[in-house]
Structure formats: structure tokens, C-alpha cells
Amino acid sequence: MFAYIIRRLLLIIPTLFGIMLINFLIVQAAPGGPVEQMIARLEGLDVGATSRIGGGVDAEIQQLQQQGMTEYRGARGLDPELIKEIEKLYGFDRPPAERFWKMMHSYLMLDFGDSFFRDTPVIELIKEKLPVSISLGLWATLIIYAISIPLGIRKAVKHGSRFDIWSSTVIITGYAVPSFLLAILLIVLFSGGSYWNIFPLRGLTSDNFEQLSLLGQIGDYFWHLVLPVFTLVISGFATLTMLTKNSFLDEIHKQYVQTARAKGLEENRVLYGHVFRNAMLLVIAGFPAALIGILFTSSLLIEIIFSLDGLGLLGYEAAINRDYPVVFGSLFIFTLIGMLVKLLGDLTYVLVDPRIDFESREL
Numbered sequence: 001m002f003a004y005i006i007r008r009l010l011l012i013i014p015t016l017f018g019i020m021l022i023n024f025l026i027v028q029a030a031p032g033g034p035v036e037q038m039i040a041r042l043e044g045l046d047v048g049a050t051s052r053i054g055g056g057v058d059a060e061i062q063q064l065q066q067q068g069m070t071e072y073r074g075a076r077g078l079d080p081e082l083i084k085e086i087e088k089l090y091g092f093d094r095p096p097a098e099r100f101w102k103m104m105h106s107y108l109m110l111d112f113g114d115s116f117f118r119d120t121p122v123i124e125l126i127k128e129k130l131p132v133s134i135s136l137g138l139w140a141t142l143i144i145y146a147i148s149i150p151l152g153i154r155k156a157v158k159h160g161s162r163f164d165i166w167s168s169t170v171i172i173t174g175y176a177v178p179s180f181l182l183a184i185l186l187i188v189l190f191s192g193g194s195y196w197n198i199f200p201l202r203g204l205t206s207d208n209f210e211q212l213s214l215l216g217q218i219g220d221y222f223w224h225l226v227l228p229v230f231t232l233v234i235s236g237f238a239t240l241t242m243l244t245k246n247s248f249l250d251e252i253h254k255q256y257v258q259t260a261r262a263k264g265l266e267e268n269r270v271l272y273g274h275v276f277r278n279a280m281l282l283v284i285a286g287f288p289a290a291l292i293g294i295l296f297t298s299s300l301l302i303e304i305i306f307s308l309d310g311l312g313l314l315g316y317e318a319a320i321n322r323d324y325p326v327v328f329g330s331l332f333i334f335t336l337i338g339m340l341v342k343l344l345g346d347l348t349y350v351l352v353d354p355r356i357d358f359e360s361r362e363l
Contacts, residue, residue: 021100133311136228144290159249206220
């Protein structure tokens with residue numbers, strides 16, 4: 001198993017390099033880079049949604065203004081020397097290949113640079129936004145597993161019954177409703193929209209959070225999480241529930257289960273002593289990947305609707321503003337985390353069922 005882990009860790013290097021190279025080439029081909037964004041701001045143009053959301057290039061504009069270049073603002077054209085100054089400011093005075101190699105060398109040294117438009121180190125931005133995404137992803141994943149596994153087992157045992165039919169109806173209905181529509185409905189109903197003002201609408205904590213007692217802070221934190229986590233749970237537990245049910249159904253009809261029943265074992269002993277380990281292999285081993293999926297890919301709209309400043313919103317603003325250090329820095333970090341989590345998922349398979357041997361398999 002140790003040799004398998006080493007091979008997988010070594011395989012991460014070329015995989016990560018290839019992912020970064022492909023994305024770098026795609027981004028280079030996309031119009032509206034940071035240089036064009038700065039030129040548009042200097043000409044007084046609106047460069048995208050994030051100019052209305054917040055953030056921007058005020059620091060760079062101020063720097064250029066201090067250099068005596070304010071007369072170009074709003075002009076039809078810009079002095080070529082000014083454009084060269086902007087290109088140098090963002091490193092675009094070098095060829096793409098040199099920029100890519102310099103970027104990868106810096107990343108290997110764990111130096112992710114500074115945001116073009118926030119004047120803040122990328123790693124500090126990620127650390128600042130991470131608590132929001134971790135809060136949403138962790139609690140949503142735990143609740144989804146806590147509901148889906150028992151419900152899926154129950155549906156498998158009661159397959160074809162009224163319980164199975166009506167619970168499937170509820171699950172499919174919840175899965176079919178878009179998460180952003182459910183979030184808006186919850187706000188209208190429970191956050192002072194048109195009915196009750198029960199749950200807070202903005203942020204993870206209240207303005208007076210620091211003045212609260214420890215128990216008050218814990219309660220305030222979870223009170224802010226109720227609606228966004230509920231939205232993620234409703235839209236996320238259907239797949240896992242049906243996977244659990246189908247896994248149990250597949251195992252229940254196997255010969256070893258019939259043999260165990262023929263020996264007179266109690267039904268709970270058969271289900272949880274024999275079926276559970278085999279049926280739960282895919283479900284439990286997929287927990288790390290499920291957490292990463294919710295953490296980094298499923299919460300953008302939820303963060304926007306509930307005014308939560310997390311990684312989803314950070315990535316969206318970076319993509320709109322062409323903030324390349326944030327885009328590539330977060331891509332590098334999250335891709336590396338994703339591949340390590342995939343390896344962790346394989347190790348979880350072995351913990352759940354020691355009969356699995358990755359050592360003897362080819363990568």
C-alpha cells in the first residue's frame with residue numbers, strides 16, 4: 001500500500017502541471033485580460049458585474065494618477081507609453097511561456113503572488129474567505145450523510161412500500177427544485193421578505209458577535225447557517241439517498257445474505273453485520289470527495305443570495321475581473337487538494353473493506 005501511495009503522489013505532479021498549462025492557455029486566449037480591464041477603467045468604462053458588487057482596481061488607478069496620467073481618463077485612446085506601463089505592472093511585458101514558468105516556479109515555492117485588483121496576497125484572500133465555505137460545505141455534507149444513509153437503508157428494506165414511494169416523491173421533488181429558487185423562497189418566508197423575520201439574512205455572524213458569551217456566539221453562528229445549509233442539504237441529499245438504497249438492494253439479493261438468513265441470524269444482524277460493509281463501500285469512501293464538491297463548487301449562488309463572502313464569490317469576482325493571480329492560485333491550491341482527497345478516498349476504501357488491494361493494480 002505504501003508503494004501505491006508513493007506512485008499516486010508522484011502522479012500528482014504531471015497531472016497538476018497539465019491542468020495548470022491547459023487552463024493557462026485557455027485564459028490567455030480569452031479576451032478582456034487585466035490590461036484591457038485597466039484600460040477600460042481608465043477610459044471610464046464599466047468592465048463587469050464586480051464593478052457594481054465591489055472591489056476593483058482603485059489602488060492601481062491611484063498609482064497611475066500619481067504618475068501624472070489622469071489626463072487619459074475618458075479619452076478615446078491611450079498613450080502607448082501608458083499601455084506599456086500597465087503591461088509591465090501586470091507582467092504582460094514578457095512572453096506567455098516565460099510568465100507560465102515563472103508562475104509555476106513561484107507556486108512550487110508556495111508563493112501565490114498578490115491580487116491584481118485587491119492589492120492583497122492571494123493566500124490571505126483564500127484564508128479570509130475559507131471559513132465561510134468550510135462552514136457551508138462541512139455542515140451540509142455531515143447533515144446530508146446523516147440523513148441519506150439511514151433513509152436509503154430504510155427505503156431498501158421497505159422497497160416498494162408506501163414509505164418508499166412517498167419518500168421517493170419528496171426526494172425527487174426536492175432535487176428538482178433549483179437551489180437558488182429554494183434559497184429565495186426561504187428568504188421570502190423566514191428572513192423578513194413577506195412573512196416571518198426569524199433567521200438572519202447576511203453573513204455568518206451578527207454585528208455584536210464579539211460581545212456575546214461563548215454559548216451565544218455558538219448559537220449565533222448556527223442561527224446564521226440554518227437557511228443556507230438547509231438549501232444545500234435539500235438539493236444535495238437525493239443522489240446519496242438513492243445510491244445508498246440501490247447499493248443495499250444489490251447486496252440484499254446476493255447469495256451470502258440468503259445464507260446468513262438461512263442460518264437463523266436476526267435481520268438487523270444480517271443488515272448491519274454483513275450487508276452494511278459491502279453496501280456502504282462507495283457511499284462512505286465518497287465522503288471526502290463529496291465534501292470537496294460542496295465546498296468548492298456548489299455554493300456560489302448560495303453565497304451570493306445569502307450575502308456570504310466565501311470562496312465561490314471570490315472565484316466569480318476573480319474570473320470576471322480577470323484577476324489572474326487569484327484565478328490560478330486558487331486553481332492550483334484546490335486542484336492539489338482535490339487530488340489529495342481522491343487519494344484519501346482510495347485509502348478510505350481499504351479502511352472500509354480491507355479485502356481491496358490497490359497495491360496489485362496498475363494506476
